[in-house]
Amino acid sequence: MGFLTINNIHHTFFTEKTSTTALENISLDIEEGEFISFLGPSGCGKTTLLSIIAGLFYPTSGNILLENKPIHGDTGFSIGYMLQQDYLFPWKTIEENIMLGLKLLQKDDAVSRTQALKLLGDVGLSGVEKQFPRQLSGGMRQRAALARTLAVDPKILLLDEPFSALDYQTKLKLEDLVSDTLKAFGKTAVLVTHDIGESIAMSDRVYLFTAKPGRIHKTFTIPAELRSLSPFEARNHPLYPELFQTIWKELESLEIHPGN
Amino acid sequence: MKSTREINSLHDQYKASLRKEKRWVHFFQLLIFITFFTLWEAFSRMEWIDPLIFSSPYKVWSLFLEKVMDGTLLSHLSITVFETLLGFLIGTLLGTGLAAILWWSSLLSKILDPYLVILNAMPKVALGPILIVALGPNMTSIVAMGAIISIIITTIVVYTSFREVDPNYLKVLQTFGASRLQMFKEAILPASFPTIISTLKVNVGLSWVGVIVGEFLVSEKGLGYMIIYGFQVFNFNLVLLSLLIIAVFATIMYQLVELLERKLIKNN
Numbered sequence: 001m002g003f004l005t006i007n008n009i010h011h012t013f014f015t016e017k018t019s020t021t022a023l024e025n026i027s028l029d030i031e032e033g034e035f036i037s038f039l040g041p042s043g044c045g046k047t048t049l050l051s052i053i054a055g056l057f058y059p060t061s062g063n064i065l066l067e068n069k070p071i072h073g074d075t076g077f078s079i080g081y082m083l084q085q086d087y088l089f090p091w092k093t094i095e096e097n098i099m100l101g102l103k104l105l106q107k108d109d110a111v112s113r114t115q116a117l118k119l120l121g122d123v124g125l126s127g128v129e130k131q132f133p134r135q136l137s138g139g140m141r142q143r144a145a146l147a148r149t150l151a152v153d154p155k156i157l158l159l160d161e162p163f164s165a166l167d168y169q170t171k172l173k174l175e176d177l178v179s180d181t182l183k184a185f186g187k188t189a190v191l192v193t194h195d196i197g198e199s200i201a202m203s204d205r206v207y208l209f210t211a212k213p214g215r216i217h218k219t220f221t222i223p224a225e226l227r228s229l230s231p232f233e234a235r236n237h238p239l240y241p242e243l244f245q246t247i248w249k250e251l252e253s254l255e256i257h258p259g260n
Numbered sequence: 261m262k263s264t265r266e267i268n269s270l271h272d273q274y275k276a277s278l279r280k281e282k283r284w285v286h287f288f289q290l291l292i293f294i295t296f297f298t299l300w301e302a303f304s305r306m307e308w309i310d311p312l313i314f315s316s317p318y319k320v321w322s323l324f325l326e327k328v329m330d331g332t333l334l335s336h337l338s339i340t341v342f343e344t345l346l347g348f349l350i351g352t353l354l355g356t357g358l359a360a361i362l363w364w365s366s367l368l369s370k371i372l373d374p375y376l377v378i379l380n381a382m383p384k385v386a387l388g389p390i391l392i393v394a395l396g397p398n399m400t401s402i403v404a405m406g407a408i409i410s411i412i413i414t415t416i417v418v419y420t421s422f423r424e425v426d427p428n429y430l431k432v433l434q435t436f437g438a439s440r441l442q443m444f445k446e447a448i449l450p451a452s453f454p455t456i457i458s459t460l461k462v463n464v465g466l467s468w469v470g471v472i473v474g475e476f477l478v479s480e481k482g483l484g485y486m487i488i489y490g491f492q493v494f495n496f497n498l499v500l501l502s503l504l505i506i507a508v509f510a511t512i513m514y515q516l517v518e519l520l521e522r523k524l525i526k527n528n
């Protein structure tokens with residue numbers, strides 16, 4: 001039994017006219033401290049799976065266990081969910097944004113406030129506490145969102161394409177920052193991405209999804225040599241292009257024979 | 261590259277041109293104001309317009325002084341302003357509260373949807389006689405008129421804005437285990453402040469309409485009563501005086517709402 005166990009998840013969306021099966025037969029295990037990536041074409045259900053793990057809604061069938069307890073209906077534990085955009089609240093200062101989770105969980109005492117502000121320093125954002133989100137650049141905002149997510153000390157971090165709205169250089173820097181920070185805190189994380197390179201550079205394992213309906217097609221374990229490196233260094237390792245090619249070919253074969 | 265000194269002097273020039281434009285704007289505003297009242301006075305004296313109907317600034321002013329001296333103006337004015345404020349507050353608060361309830365229960369909002377449309381389409385002042393019979397010919401029914409005229413439109417506009425709040429903000433809150441009340445407080449309400457403020461601006465005008473019509477019907481006190489009384493005894497000095505005072509005080513209320521807007525929406 002893993003830290004996070006995903007058991008046979010099926011999910012179908014119903015609307016008045018259609019029913020779309022977004023996920024079929026998803027089972028996987030994640031160990032504590034692991035970094036996992038979901039890679040796959042658009043519409044293959046990555047966001048849906050992440051939302052189900054986050055407890056935002058129930059799957060049509062199947063269940064998810066965190067430390068052998070079902071996550072749905074358990075209000076005690078908090079998950080960190082970072083969306084594609086930062087979704088910092090524009091009418092709150094950066095400090096108020098960072099403290100939001102703690103406030104909602106009624107843990108906004110002086111100690112956690114100092115910790116949260118220290119976290120802001122960890123992501124390289126000291127001195128902007130009193131500013132509003134619109135005064136920050138896209139990269140800074142995404143870092144603030146990371147600090148907000150980490151502030152509640154979540155057991156698991158869900159990252160839904162958190163770097164896709166950023167320019168390439170900022171994205172590379174943030175990859176390193178997120179990777180360092182999560183390693184330092186020993187966090188378990190699930191990253192959703194379109195970017196093969198990002199999934200190789202950041203994670204321990206990559207799950208390749210097929211679309212319509214979303215299924216796990218293949219799992220790639222990232223070699224230990226790459227895992228020990230920072231994402232930026234990993235991109236420059238000789239093993240990296242090789243793995244990139246393998247996953248690339250696999251993705252292409254999916255497009256030619258979808259559903260295989 | 262230009263030096264800092266050059267940039268500073270360019271900035272000064274820019275600021276000077278802004279000031280100059282502002283002076284011209286004020287000049288023309290004042291010019292229109294003075295021209296209007298001068299022509300009004302002149303035409304009235306030369307009887308190009310009927311002085312009995314259109315009065316004249318001088319006559320209105322004398323009446324104003326007279327009414328201020330004997331204290332009747334102040335008593336009528338304070339009653340109307342009080343009724344308008346109360347109607348405005350009740351209308352806005354009830355409307356926003358109703359919008360919150362509709363947001364809370366999507367089933368209720370679906371059920372009530374056609375009734376809101378009907379109530380909104382209905383000319384609210386037509387309810388005046390019924391209100392007066394039900395609540396009595398007194399201040400209560402006038403305030404009710406001032407409120408009822410803005411409740412439904414406030415509900416509709418504010419509820420629409422509640423629904424248009426980006427659901428991703430709610431997702432963020434949900435992952436922190438927020439209750440529905442917390443979602444309302446942290447995301448829905450603050451995100452809708454700009455809309456609420458703009459309905460406040462509309463409601464200022466609506467409440468004046470409701471209260472004046474209410475005072476026409478009840479015909480006891482207030483600026484609306486002054487208008488209807490002036491009309492009945494054919495004293496149009498009185499009618500125009502009331503109109504001008506209404507214009508001034510409606511503007512003041514509008515400015516107060518704008519002040520509130522600057523206080524409340526601090527992030528832009």
Ligand SMILES: Nc1ncnc2c1ncn2[C@@H]1O[C@H](COP(=O)(O)OP(=O)(O)OP(=O)(O)O)[C@@H](O)[C@H]1O
Binds near residue numbers: 041042043
């Ligand atoms: N609320 C919904 N109602 C109906 N269908 C939905 C809903 N959300 C998602 N879907 C459908 O489910 C499928 C998976 O969507 P999902 O957003 O999980 O894909 P994704 O892998 O995250 O795609 P992308 O990479 O573009 O973000 C899509 O076919 C989508 O149309």
Ligand SMILES: [Mg+2]
Binds near residue numbers: 048
């Ligand atoms: Mg997605």
